[in-house]
Amino acid sequence: MAIEPAVVSPATLAEAYAIAARGAHRPVAGGTDLLVQITGGIGPPPDRVLDLWRLDELRGISVRDGALELGALTTFSEIRASVACREDAPALVEAAATIGAAQIQNRGTLGGNVMNASPAGDTLPVLLALDAELVVGGETGERTIPAAAFWPAYRRTAIRPDELLVRIRLPLVADRRQRFRKVGTRRAQAISKVVIALAWRGDPGSGTWREVRVALGSVAATPIRAAAAEAALEGERPTESTAERAVAALVGELRPIDDVRSTAAYRREVAGRVLRRLVRDEGRW
Amino acid sequence: MTIAARPGRAVGAPLRREGPAKLTGTALYTDDLVFPGGWYGTTIRSTEPRARLVAIDLDPAFDWSRVAVVTADDIPGDNVVASIAADQPILVPVGGEIRHQAEPVALLAAADRETLREARLRVRLRTEALPPVFDPLASTVEFARYDLAKGDVDAGLASADLVVQGTYRVGHQEQLYIENNAMIAVPRAGGGVIVHGSLQCPYYVHKALKRGLRIGSEQAQVVQAETGGGFGGKEEYPSMIGLHAALLALRTQRPVRMIYDRHEDLAATTKRHPAIVTHRTGVMRDGRVVAQDIDLVLDGGAYTTLTPVVLSRATIHAGGPYDIPNVRIRGRAVMTNTPPNGAFRGFGAPQSEFAAETQLNRVAEAIGMSPLDVRRRNVYRLGGITPTQQVLRGGVAGEEVLERAAEASEFDRVRVRTAESRGRRSPRDRTARGIGLALAWHGAGFTGSGEAKMGSVVSVELSGDGVVRILTASTEMGQGTKTIFPQLVAAELGLPIEAVEMAPQDTALVPDSGPTVASRTAMVVGGMTIQAARRLREAVEGRTGRPFATSYRDDAADHGATRIDQAFEPYPGVGFDDATYTGDAYPAFGWAAAVAEVEVDLDTFEVAVRSIVAVDDVGRVIHPVLCEGQVEGGTLQAVGYATIEEIKLLDGRYLNDRLQTYLIPTALDAPRIETILVESPFAGVPHGAKGVGELPMDVGAPAVVAAIHDATGAWIHDLPATPERIMAALVGIDPPGPPGISTVSPRRAADGDTER
């Protein structure tokens, strides 16, 4: 049954920081997670809500200091429409296109996806694969947390209660390639059974892969990187035998669970099969 | 398609009567109704699958003066939700047995939702756990059993060239009407209550109110609000909610609103019955099926509800639309400690016909015959005899729908192509195409003697002020009752459709025309409506000597009102013997064929249903747009049933009882549906209609599963055919558990706390 908590809607980030510093406020961006949680009675309802929607300081997509920067309030629709994203973060564009449907993409934000910290958050493996840096801020200033350290445990983040997520930085890397694949129950409005993002630097001469990242969602309590699969691909060319080694490594290292959406056995197997397909596409065999 | 105009025959596709109000947002659904001073009601439910209720504790620290509390002790009449059996309580009494996880135990009402929410948290149920039963095959409580026999099955199997055996399992399915269940009860000045609600069957609720509240017919008044879909899901549970709202309204002497949210609706209200069906089929090399031995078990859930009738339909349809000389079908429905299952579009037939069709496809494969030819060989023809010894005397269109579907889909040609590409398949291929066929029959109207016992009535009146009005309890839920009835009456009377009114579905105004279920509205009640109109026309024309259309206003002015009450008259030559369970199980059958084309992702085994050709024999088309709408909607619902819709249970509780986790197809998942309507009329009604609502639901799932097989080579025996099940069949990973059967949490299992 719905209840309505008190809501404050500051107009500047400084005000928002001040409110966050007083504690006991739950931020809300697009509200596409939070409102569902409140009306569904999932977890204790917040007493007070800090509405971020008016903070234009948290909006905008730009290339700055060698990184593609996205404000925390960037919506999935904005990501889909952004030329900069399409150029430098095509996997993020693909991920954004799979989230919910048009209404959710218009309202849901990248920052909300990051902060909701669901193991099924579709952009999170992309952020891991692209070595994203998450810039958080508060009255004491800003700090940067690497994506790899941002989701320490189930639905936990490395942020402090008095901090807000400000922006997401995706360092620009020459010759980096990216792939993305989501496996859901239906073609829209589906939470992932498995989501996988792959990134690497292709050596233009030898065709070998460097700085390989294999990141997955919905296969563990947090979004994860698959270290063994990455190691199997690192320094190799995308051949069939490399793919088989990487798939075996991946299937060996994943520990997914059975839940209401899928089974552990399917998740493990499908992650391997999708990885094989992605490598096959690149190796053209 | 074209429909020839002829006298007395409805033509064209007039606008839906309730359409404009729905499109402009002015239609009043239950939650839109405002009753000043109304309170909000809520239900306290059990959280255990089986237990003895020891006490209901109200926290003494809470101010209960602001809240009305109703328990079983406050029920003035029988503590029973009137249905086939008197086993389901309105509220579990202290000392009584809780039989499922969502069972109502107490009711609360308050002036505002906030108080109600707080009060909910201050109610504690004290219980003593009892061992639950989740596996239907382990259940010892039988709700119903039917045995059908024709010929000599053992001899038939012995004489067969080949015997094929298979077991098929299907899980729950949620109706997922767009509007949740909702009822509002208002105390009546003269005692009793008026209940407004979202419902299919006003007189079911009426009967339940009379018995539970011990009030007379006039004191129980039921009014249907605009209803956003039903699909069977508002056939029985509204009686429960109506009683709950009424008990609170009588206690508070105020209007009380019981508006379910989606979570409560999914968690507590009825679903399609899970089933386990085992087939042994004897077949000759030439494709003749000579014996069918079928064993069918339905999981009824915790209470009887309509399960015996669902079982009866499931059993009669279990062999599929085939004339087999030796048949034995044994059907039984059992109790488990899960929420009760009930009516849902198809009513048992989709379960048993999925099994029958998939089995026949496996039989065809075993003898190397095409799925089309094996059906051509065995399908019922005129004069065919069914397992209840019914002789099919007319309107037999199995062959026609089959051939039309095969032709429109180019089944043979596409199948050659899919076989070729299967032969050439390499790991480089990302997807595989497949095509699949299914054929079904669906008994029109109630099973057996149901209609004769129901004794339905419809009235058509010419009022003193010259208005022609239909009075019926048949409800509109978006399927078209309010449009087709005026069409039928207007055609009979020679009037424009606008000249015919429909009285509101209010038990104080309209007679009991029976429930709006079993695809009986167009055929049975529609037929009675025409009969009533005909009698009205004859009466008026007899007096005026002129055609009705030009004389009825004068007649009303001169003669005053004329009202014709038309009771159901059994169809000539149609009879059923309940004792032996033989005879005409249905006055007529509808016939349907579907050809599905799918594309299966070879990495993930996700299935995209690309197209379905749906050919349905509905007897007569009354309104082509509405009729096609029924076929399209039913087909899509069947696609969901086939591919993704599944309830998973833990300790008897539905795990996916939210729209986030119970998924149905979206617009993106919907195939292109080509509908072909065939008219093979039922001679027993003036307009020939046989109904359409349920028919398409029977064929979609087996067609899709056959197409998945054609694409991948895997037979999926369990519905839904999820990627998990397909991958298990092809790659050998662990399959998911059986559909519809609850898993047991480690704690319960360790305690030995279940009768498995």
Ligand SMILES: Cc1cc2nc3c(=O)[nH]c(=O)nc-3n(C[C@H](O)[C@H](O)[C@H](O)COP(=O)(O)OP(=O)(O)OC[C@H]3O[C@@H](n4cnc5c(N)ncnc54)[C@H](O)[C@@H]3O)c2cc1C
């Ligand atoms: C119908 C539907 C479909 C969906 N489909 C998908 C899907 O396919 N894939 C997917 O990944 N998700 C999906 N979601 C979930 C949701 O849309 C996304 O997680 C979205 O990114 C959340 O963004 P938001 O701005 O709406 O977050 P909100 O609901 O506003 O916030 C989410 C959480 O993050 C916190 N928060 C938000 N912004 C900040 C900030 N700047 N600083 C600190 N904390 C913050 C909030 O306090 C809250 O805890 C779906 C949701 C719905 C309702």
